[in-house]
Amino acid sequence: MSDMGETHKSNTPAYSPGLEGVIAGESALCQVDEGEHGLRYRGYAVSDLAEQATFEEVAYLLLFGKLPISKELEDFSTQLRTQWPLAGPVEAFIGVVPPDAHPMEILRTGISLLGMTDPDAAPNSHEANLRKSVRLMAQIPIIITNAYRLAHAKRQVQPRQDLGFAQNLLYLLTDRAGDEKAQAMARVLDVSLILYAEHEFNASTFAARVAASTMTDLHGAITAAVAALKGPLHGGANEAVADMLLEIKTRERAEKWVLDALAQKRRVMGFGHRVLHHGDARSQIIQRHAEALGRVCGETRWYDIAAIVDRVMREQKGLYPNLDFYTAVAYLLMGIPRDLYTPVFVCSRITGWCAHVIEQQDHNRLIRPRALYTGPPPRSYVPLDQRT
Numbered sequence: 001m002s003d004m005g006e007t008h009k010s011n012t013p014a015y016s017p018g019l020e021g022v023i024a025g026e027s028a029l030c031q032v033d034e035g036e037h038g039l040r041y042r043g044y045a046v047s048d049l050a051e052q053a054t055f056e057e058v059a060y061l062l063l064f065g066k067l068p069i070s071k072e073l074e075d076f077s078t079q080l081r082t083q084w085p086l087a088g089p090v091e092a093f094i095g096v097v098p099p100d101a102h103p104m105e106i107l108r109t110g111i112s113l114l115g116m117t118d119p120d121a122a123p124n125s126h127e128a129n130l131r132k133s134v135r136l137m138a139q140i141p142i143i144i145t146n147a148y149r150l151a152h153a154k155r156q157v158q159p160r161q162d163l164g165f166a167q168n169l170l171y172l173l174t175d176r177a178g179d180e181k182a183q184a185m186a187r188v189l190d191v192s193l194i195l196y197a198e199h200e201f202n203a204s205t206f207a208a209r210v211a212a213s214t215m216t217d218l219h220g221a222i223t224a225a226v227a228a229l230k231g232p233l234h235g236g237a238n239e240a241v242a243d244m245l246l247e248i249k250t251r252e253r254a255e256k257w258v259l260d261a262l263a264q265k266r267r268v269m270g271f272g273h274r275v276l277h278h279g280d281a282r283s284q285i286i287q288r289h290a291e292a293l294g295r296v297c298g299e300t301r302w303y304d305i306a307a308i309v310d311r312v313m314r315e316q317k318g319l320y321p322n323l324d325f326y327t328a329v330a331y332l333l334m335g336i337p338r339d340l341y342t343p344v345f346v347c348s349r350i351t352g353w354c355a356h357v358i359e360q361q362d363h364n365r366l367i368r369p370r371a372l373y374t375g376p377p378p379r380s381y382v383p384l385d386q387r388t
């Protein structure tokens with residue numbers, strides 16, 4: 001009999017620290033396992049999607065439940081290219097953020113503010129939530145890059161009508177578009193967006209679902225998700241991996257750096273996973289692309305250092321790289337500013353988050369688990385004037 005059955009029978013709630021291994025709800029969005037294909041979005045192997053689809057197709061699949069036909073994809077891509085203009089208050093907010101604010105903090109507040117200015121702000125109907133999701137997909141890259149460009153005194157740019165989603169994102173982030181290198185980079189960015197799009201009940205998605213289950217608005221649930229993703233144990237890891245590669249600096253220093261880190265009981269970012277203990281198929285996909293991109297860019301140092309770190313971590317700790325690890329190599333090669341790595345993750349994961357919010361609200365049951373009480377035993381109230 002399952003744990004759940006035992007729990008029900010004995011009426012003693014089971015407890016699993018960090019909810020490890022707990023089935024906390026149902027979802028038709030993705031299936032996580034450690035088999036050959038590793039991960040499926042609505043039944044499709046992510047390995048097939050990464051090699052054959054574009055991020056727009058995958059986003060459509062997650063949000064609308066099916067792969068688009070050509071006309072649907074064309075309409076969807078047009079919406080993503082045209083629904084980016086930010087409302088006045090959001091533009092004004094970007095103009096006054098403190099200069100040392102982290103882009104994830106800007107995004108957290110920016111998305112909350114978008115919720116106050118969205119034409120569908122209050123309604124939670126399936127259709128209204130889909131419209132809000134598409135607008136968020138179009139607007140999030142603009143919040144990120146407008147704020148970054150303003151803070152670094154760089155010229156503002158707008159999405160181009162002749163570019164796809166990943167090409168436009170690369171252009172907004174780095175000014176690159178069109179040439180052979182930019183095309184190779186955009187293809188790898190597209191793959192990374194596909195791989196980052198959805199991963200069932202990870203911390204940020206679960207945060208979004210908990211908020212959504214109160215029937216709050218979609219922007220509120222997404223704000224909760226952004227706050228959760230910011231943490232270094234979750235989305236912040238890709239940025240930390242790049243910091244590590246830059247600190248290691250040369251191939252020769254890599255092995256000793258990892259051994260020292262492990263001797264000091266430090267966590268090496270980009271390794272380990274709460275669910276995937278025997279490796280992450282997504283990591284193998286982005287690893288291949290990061291290696292190839294290094295050759296296109298004529299810069300193989302970051303990949304080589306990463307491969308050494310990977311080898312030593314497997315030998316010493318039996319730990320495998322997660323998706324963030326080789327993604328950081330690819331983003332370094334693209335010249336994406338490091339503090340924008342996690343916001344780029346948001347540009348992708350917004351699709352999974354929104355699909356989860358919609359799924360939750362379409363079949364809602366308030367998420368309200370129990371706690372195992374560990375405080376003092378019952379005691380008597382002591383009036384203020386008698387306390388010592």
Ligand SMILES: CC(C)(COP(=O)(O)OP(=O)(O)OC[C@H]1O[C@@H](n2cnc3c(N)ncnc32)[C@H](O)[C@@H]1OP(=O)(O)O)[C@@H](O)C(=O)NCCC(=O)NCCS
Nearest residue numbers: 232233234237266267268269270271272273274322323324
């Ligand atoms: C992702 C993560 C939080 C999962 O953690 P978890 O399931 O709670 O696993 P634990 O933290 O209990 O770790 C289990 C053991 O592996 C070790 N470990 C896990 N990840 C490690 C890492 N990245 N570097 C070094 N040791 C690690 C822990 O120290 C612990 O060892 P111990 O039993 O000797 O104390 C964890 O692997 C981690 O912190 N990774 C680095 C951050 C990262 O890459 N996050 C992105 C996740 S997709």
